[in-house]
Amino acid sequence: MKKSKADHIFHICLAIFMVLFVVITLYPVLNTLAISFNNGLDAVKGGIHLWPRKFTLENYAKVLKRQNLVQGAVITVLRTVIGTLTSLAANALLAFIVSRKRFLFRRGMSLFWVITMYVNGGMIPTFILYKSLGLTNSFWVYIIPGMVSAFNMLVLRTYMEGIPDSLEESAQLDGAGYFTIFAKIISPLCLPVYATVALFVAVGQWNSWFDAMLYNRMSEQYTTLQYELMKLLSSVMNQTGSVDSMKNAASSVTPVSIRSAATILTMLPIVCLYPFLQRYFVTGLTIGGVKE
Amino acid sequence: MRKKKGNTPNAKKITWAEIKRQKFLLIWSAIFILYGIIFYYVPLGGWIMAFQNYKPAKGFLGSDFVGLDKFKFLFTDSTFLQVIRNTFAMGVLILISTFVMAIVFAILLNEMRSMKGKKVVQTISYLPHFLSWIIVTGILHDALSGTGIVNEVLMKLGLIKQTVNFFAKPGYFWPIVAFANVWKETGWNAIIYLAAITAIDPSLYEAAAIDGAGRWAKIRHITLPGIRPTIMILLLINIGNVLNAGFEVQYLLGNGLVQSVSQTIDIYILKWGISQFDYSLGTAAGIFKSAVSIGLVIIANQIAKRTGEDKLF
Numbered sequence: 001m002k003k004s005k006a007d008h009i010f011h012i013c014l015a016i017f018m019v020l021f022v023v024i025t026l027y028p029v030l031n032t033l034a035i036s037f038n039n040g041l042d043a044v045k046g047g048i049h050l051w052p053r054k055f056t057l058e059n060y061a062k063v064l065k066r067q068n069l070v071q072g073a074v075i076t077v078l079r080t081v082i083g084t085l086t087s088l089a090a091n092a093l094l095a096f097i098v099s100r101k102r103f104l105f106r107r108g109m110s111l112f113w114v115i116t117m118y119v120n121g122g123m124i125p126t127f128i129l130y131k132s133l134g135l136t137n138s139f140w141v142y143i144i145p146g147m148v149s150a151f152n153m154l155v156l157r158t159y160m161e162g163i164p165d166s167l168e169e170s171a172q173l174d175g176a177g178y179f180t181i182f183a184k185i186i187s188p189l190c191l192p193v194y195a196t197v198a199l200f201v202a203v204g205q206w207n208s209w210f211d212a213m214l215y216n217r218m219s220e221q222y223t224t225l226q227y228e229l230m231k232l233l234s235s236v237m238n239q240t241g242s243v244d245s246m247k248n249a250a251s252s253v254t255p256v257s258i259r260s261a262a263t264i265l266t267m268l269p270i271v272c273l274y275p276f277l278q279r280y281f282v283t284g285l286t287i288g289g290v291k292e
Numbered sequence: 293m294r295k296k297k298g299n300t301p302n303a304k305k306i307t308w309a310e311i312k313r314q315k316f317l318l319i320w321s322a323i324f325i326l327y328g329i330i331f332y333y334v335p336l337g338g339w340i341m342a343f344q345n346y347k348p349a350k351g352f353l354g355s356d357f358v359g360l361d362k363f364k365f366l367f368t369d370s371t372f373l374q375v376i377r378n379t380f381a382m383g384v385l386i387l388i389s390t391f392v393m394a395i396v397f398a399i400l401l402n403e404m405r406s407m408k409g410k411k412v413v414q415t416i417s418y419l420p421h422f423l424s425w426i427i428v429t430g431i432l433h434d435a436l437s438g439t440g441i442v443n444e445v446l447m448k449l450g451l452i453k454q455t456v457n458f459f460a461k462p463g464y465f466w467p468i469v470a471f472a473n474v475w476k477e478t479g480w481n482a483i484i485y486l487a488a489i490t491a492i493d494p495s496l497y498e499a500a501a502i503d504g505a506g507r508w509a510k511i512r513h514i515t516l517p518g519i520r521p522t523i524m525i526l527l528l529i530n531i532g533n534v535l536n537a538g539f540e541v542q543y544l545l546g547n548g549l550v551q552s553v554s555q556t557i558d559i560y561i562l563k564w565g566i567s568q569f570d571y572s573l574g575t576a577a578g579i580f581k582s583a584v585s586i587g588l589v590i591i592a593n594q595i596a597k598r599t600g601e602d603k604l605f
Contacts (some may be wrong), residue, residue: 021413139394144331
């Protein structure tokens with residue numbers, strides 16, 4: 001009986017740990033949600049936890065009226081959709097090439113890309129390159145430079161290597177060329193891993209802000225949601241002298257409340273989607289981890 | 293990388309018939325190589341700037357060579373030495389804390405009896421991974437602010453008398469950065485350990501139970517050795533990334549008051565290279581960072597080879 005009592009205590013402690021874990025994970029997010037629905041001036045007093053004290057939709061109304069944020073949202077959606085499709089297509093094709101057993105330069109081609117995972121030119125040479133290619137102050141800086149990634153390519157390659165060669169051989173006997181084999185035979189079998197890679201790329205595109213700041217600082221028309229959010233964050237952190245706080249002094253909206261509303265809107269698509277995509281990223285991570 | 297015997301490239305013959313047959317593969321390979329050279333290999337040529345007094349107007353050929361002057365400047369600049377210390381300290385702190393937390397979380401999650409509870413906790417635990425650093429630092433800033441939850445709880449517990457301004461004291465900065473990483477990545481990093489734990493042969497646990505092993509004995513002698521290869525591989529990969537672990541959080545949360553502990557190599561490069569237009573100095577600092585990273589990967593790989601673990605390459 002002694003043993004089962006110890007077991008009981010262990011499971012109670014475990015449950016407490018897990019509840020604490022969930023609270024620490026969710027509380028800051030839910031708190032931001034509550035603040036986003038609360039009157040801005042009232043929120044400054046503090047004491048808002050999981051529920052707004054003075055309910056208002058004004059913060060959201062202000063956010064949706066901000067030209068920069070709306071423009072940022074449009075660009076973010078565009079870069080996520082275009083970036084994900086092009087990157088998936090490019091990585092899948094490259095993985096297909098290096099996973100063909102008969103391909104003449106298979107090892108060399110793999111090595112060429114694996115090296116890029118360990119050696120890179122660094123921030124400044126890359127910046128100068130993009131500038132001389134005309135990629136700065138342009139939308140395409142979000143799409144073209146990151147299109148091929150050695151890591152995603154390796155995940156796809158590992159999966160493709162697991163597909164029996166006999167499928168390819170029998171298709172070749174029927175006269176199929178490599179493009180047909182890629183599009184009609186290999187790709188349909190790779191849909192789960194395509195979903196995984198697409199998910200990784202899409203989340204990366206949605207969340208990135210540094211490229212917007214570094215390459216498109218001067219072009220407001222190519223701003224992104226996260227970069228606009230970052231500007232709001234710094235206006236909160238250095239509240240003194242912020243143009244926004246002075247402009248809004250008369251209304252009940254503060255930089256904090258605006259930022260909370262913008263934060264919630266930015267994370268909304270991800271929060272709604274990720275629980276349904278779980279099985280894809282779990283498989284993808286396991287393939288990538290085992291291989292790497 | 294795995295090598296398969298019996299299918300080495302030497303076995304393949306380059307003949308015209310084969311080239312014609314592989315036309316599709318070869319044409320696309322050429323396009324990918326061209327792309328790779330432009331976007332990954334050409335920037336390496338930019339390293340030459342580190343040995344020049346590079347002026348954009350004069351270009352790579354016209355700028356004066358200054359030898360190792362830029363490196364000499366770096367290593368006599370007390371700020372840069374401070375920046376190296378910060379980058380290493382935070383990188384190691386993040387590496388250790390996220391590793392330990394992910395392993396502990398995975399083992400504890402595996403001990404849960406309720407499948408439904410396990411699923412719910414795990415789903416919630418992934419959430420922060422999908423949020424950008426902008427969002428994470430924003431809500432962390434709120435939680436740690438004067439009216440935030442952390443100050444409120446500490447006040448209620450009587451641990452502090454006045455609210456603490458966490459972002460004004462250098463002493464808090466490193467722990468905050470480590471916590472931010474643990475908060476964001478624990479659930480995500482645990483996925484791979486959970487997969488490794490599930491792969492352990494259940495009969496081992498049954499045999500141990502017959503021998504009278506308790507919960508801790510099972511964890512120590514079966515679970516931990518079972519996930520050891522996974523831990524080692526991930527450790528190897530991440531050691532090479534130690535210097536990359538410090539940019540976004542530090543950039544977003546750092547401020548003038550904590551500058552001495554918050555600046556990392558990447559921030560230094562950004563400041564000198566992009567804001568001050570000293571491309572040469574920024575490149576030199578970047579080369580230093582690359583060299584140390586590659587050195588770390590090679591050392592980690594050697595250690596793995598000695599101890600008989602899987603190695604990276």
